[in-house]
Amino acid sequence: MCSIGEDDFGDEGAAHGMVPESLPLGIVLSPGDCNKCGVASSQLYKLNFRTAECRDCFLAYARHKFRAALGAAKILPRNAEVLLVLDGSAESLVLLDMLHFAQTQNTFKRLHCNARVVFVEDKHVQGHDPVDIDALKNLSNQYAPFEFHVIELGASNSAEPITKYSRSSDEKNELVQKLQKLRSLTARQDYLQQQRKNLIASVAQQLDCTHVFEPSISVDLATQLLTAIALGRGGSAALDVALLDDRLAGEVKLLRPLKDLNEQEIQFYTHAQQLKPLVQSGSRYGQESGPTASLQNLTSAFVANLQQNYASTVSTVFRTGDKIAINAHPDQATCDHCQSALDSELSDTLLAIEYSRSVSEAGVALYKNGADLEGLAKQRLKTQDGLCHACRGIQSELESGKLL
Numbered sequence: 001m002c003s004i005g006e007d008d009f010g011d012e013g014a015a016h017g018m019v020p021e022s023l024p025l026g027i028v029l030s031p032g033d034c035n036k037c038g039v040a041s042s043q044l045y046k047l048n049f050r051t052a053e054c055r056d057c058f059l060a061y062a063r064h065k066f067r068a069a070l071g072a073a074k075i076l077p078r079n080a081e082v083l084l085v086l087d088g089s090a091e092s093l094v095l096l097d098m099l100h101f102a103q104t105q106n107t108f109k110r111l112h113c114n115a116r117v118v119f120v121e122d123k124h125v126q127g128h129d130p131v132d133i134d135a136l137k138n139l140s141n142q143y144a145p146f147e148f149h150v151i152e153l154g155a156s157n158s159a160e161p162i163t164k165y166s167r168s169s170d171e172k173n174e175l176v177q178k179l180q181k182l183r184s185l186t187a188r189q190d191y192l193q194q195q196r197k198n199l200i201a202s203v204a205q206q207l208d209c210t211h212v213f214e215p216s217i218s219v220d221l222a223t224q225l226l227t228a229i230a231l232g233r234g235g236s237a238a239l240d241v242a243l244l245d246d247r248l249a250g251e252v253k254l255l256r257p258l259k260d261l262n263e264q265e266i267q268f269y270t271h272a273q274q275l276k277p278l279v280q281s282g283s284r285y286g287q288e289s290g291p292t293a294s295l296q297n298l299t300s301a302f303v304a305n306l307q308q309n310y311a312s313t314v315s316t317v318f319r320t321g322d323k324i325a326i327n328a329h330p331d332q333a334t335c336d337h338c339q340s341a342l343d344s345e346l347s348d349t350l351l352a353i354e355y356s357r358s359v360s361e362a363g364v365a366l367y368k369n370g371a372d373l374e375g376l377a378k379q380r381l382k383t384q385d386g387l388c389h390a391c392r393g394i395q396s397e398l399e400s401g402k403l404l
Contacts, residue, residue: 088278187397241321
């Protein structure tokens with residue numbers, strides 16, 4: 001029987017969950033015997049809630065989490081065409097290394113899929129120095145025979161092979177101009193996240209890939225869940241943190257095979273495999289503005305504090321997202337921007353908001369009964385340009401123009 005989750009207790013039991021824990025113990029540099037295989041090692045890895053183990057045992061444990069996430073759900077068909085999203089972070093390099101290892105095993109253990117890699121260049125949006133192309137080419141050689149492609153966020157609609165890639169001019173692209181029209185950082189970060197997902201879906205279709213691997217780990221998913229609820233995306237919050245997200249265009253399926261790994265395991269894996277991230281951690285758009293600059297930054301700081309002091313609570317938070325779902329029917333209309341189910345017909349809360357707004361704007365005296373006001377509220381919800389509640393919030397932040 002698979003024992004994944006028993007070492008960190010997952011969301012079951014967790015009697016220790018609300019007890020402040022010490023900081024990660026880190027890599028034990030002193031030599032000793034591995035508590036799992038008993039072999040003497042010059043360097044032991046000590047994870048929280050696990051005994052110290054050698055490099056080989058730790059790598060086997062971490063890679064088993066990756067394979068178990070895909071195997072337990074049986075959602076990756078044999079010989080599927082997979083697109084791996086590389087952003088230069090430690091998490092994306094770990095995912096790349098794990099996938100490459102899984103494809104170089106013998107026939108019995110091999111993960112049977114055809115993988116391509118796309119690096120999303122976002123220097124136009126982030127305003128930082130571009131990633132060294134030579135470093136990307138070195139990765140391409142190291143992880144052959146994977147095909148490496150590069151695409152600039154907002155500057156191009158097609159991915160180019162890394163051997164033929166040349167950067168475009170530094171002129172501001174359409175995406176940057178749209179971001180500048182949004183008044184708040186919260187709206188800009190939310191809009192950028194949805195645009196990035198749409199871009200990845202279009203690249204996957206261009207490269208004939210049916211599945212996309214995203215390098216999100218447990219702390220990222222816990223942050224995403226709380227952020228989605230705060231932004232009014234509660235109806236689709238479950239898909240934002242689930243292993244499988246099927247909202248992308250062209251029936252492309254987004255998978256998160258690292259969802260059960262935490263920051264400490266990522267740190268240890270990069271050390272064990274001597275991986276060098278191409279970007280600094282915490283380099284997300286708008287992060288430099290401080291923890292109170294947006295809802296996303298504030299939520300991220302809150303979850304980071306939980307991770308440091310109550311690590312098991314973070315696991316419980318993101319696993320709660322799997323239990324949230326809406327009663328949507330197959331023919332449910334979707335948002336034109338984020339492809340989530342339109343919540344205008346699913347949420348009594350949104351109807352109540354529009355009902356109150358109708359009363360404030362029109363006045364009760366103009367209507368004979370509450371049914372007339374409710375009908376007006378329903379009509380207003382249906383005439384919202386095909387956008388969900390959260391995307392309408394982004395639309396309202398635009399100083400001029402339309403969201404789409």
